[in-house]
Amino acid sequence: MCNKIILCAIKKIEIKFLMLKYPFISFLKLIRIENLIIIAATQACMKYVLFSPFNEFSNFTPFLFTVSILSTLFIASAGYIINDYFDVKTDKINRPDTVVIDVTIKRRLAMILHIIFNIIGLLLGFYLALKAHNLKLILIQIISIVLLWFYSTHLKKQLLIGNIVVALLTSTIPLLALVYEYNLLGEMDSITMMFIGSFCKKLAYIVLGYSVFSFLTSLTREIIKDMEDYEGDKQTGCKTMPISWGMITSKVVVFFLIIITIGLLLLSCFKFYKDEQFVFVYYVLGLIILPLIILMVQNLKGKISRDFKTASLVLKFVMLTGIAFTFLINHLSYLV
16 A cells, blocks of 8 residues: 555656656646547548448548647637646646646746637637638637636536536537538539438437537536546535535436446447347447446446546546447448
8 A cells, every 4th residue: 555655756846857847747647638539530430431332422532631630629729728727726736746736837938828728619610611611610719718717717616517518518529510511512413412311310320419418428427527626626615516505316317327337238239230230239248338337337436536547547447448349330331
């Protein structure tokens, strides 16, 4: 036990040293580079795995897709920056050894980066809207920027609403490729449209399924993070679920969210089983549902911040295996 404490302390000192010596590492931490990679991977899987049969007809070119991803990543980065900007006091209590703002990156610079990243994301979104001949699409970026700002300044400290906002924004990520694909779809003759019509409908349902999965897992993770940050949030006057309703109630809510997620996944397994797609059944059961069961147990047993941090990491693994599942879905017999 003593050795573990010493090793943990040494690791924290090493992280702090690296952040001070290499400011770029601090910047990558500030913008949550690992989350940005997941966001980019999700959109890439939608476009180049699920929608690959459309690439021949679509005007959503690799260049425009890159513009779409960059727009999303810049706005997401700005959101992470402003979240840390207003959360310094809480972070100094919850995770003092990994605070970036006011340590390696000054507050003024953080705010400047936030503004610049939002402007870039907005301009890229405007360019996409012009290319799609649908200026209403710029509302995607505008609404995201506004919600991320209010989440960081007000909603994060409120009961449940902040969690729901983040989950809703996360659930839109799989939908973005579908939205731009539809608005930039090239002209097709009637015969081609007849052949791919039912295919398009099935893909749309799959993307919506991914969106629901993203919403549920993100909402679950946000509540788990609130349990992890209980002490700091309580001292800074937050009204999160663990503080307002208690830790036991929060665990019960997380438990039922996981049950709902598992239930929906089992329905998809039943569909795969009926279609004799057994590889997909094994994948979902072994790499998505099993980790969710482990997460459920970890959540119920959790007592200290480190327990909930582990649970959060398990959920991130589930998100990654969910994204990777697109490579299997693309080879379903009834989609080929």
